[in-house]
Amino acid sequence: MDGLPGYAEKLARGYDEYPDILRLATWHHFERGDSARVEAAVRSNQAKVDQIA
Known part of the structure; x- marks a missing residue:
């Protein structure tokens, strides 16, 4: 799982x-x-937000 789609799947x-x-x-x-x-x-989520931005 890479990137935003992988993160969204893991979160769900x-x-x-x-x-x-x-x-x-x-x-x-x-x-x-x-x-x-x-x-x-x-x-916890700041690094993910930074990557998306």
Whole structure:
């Protein structure tokens, strides 16, 4: 799995295997909106965001 398509596939499979992660992220968004960021998630995804940009 290379690049963005591979990453998207891995992410989707992870959500299938651990649906609670997606559920928790969704609830966080509902309760906090876009103004509050989860710094651990931001740090975890920053390299991927940089590559896409």
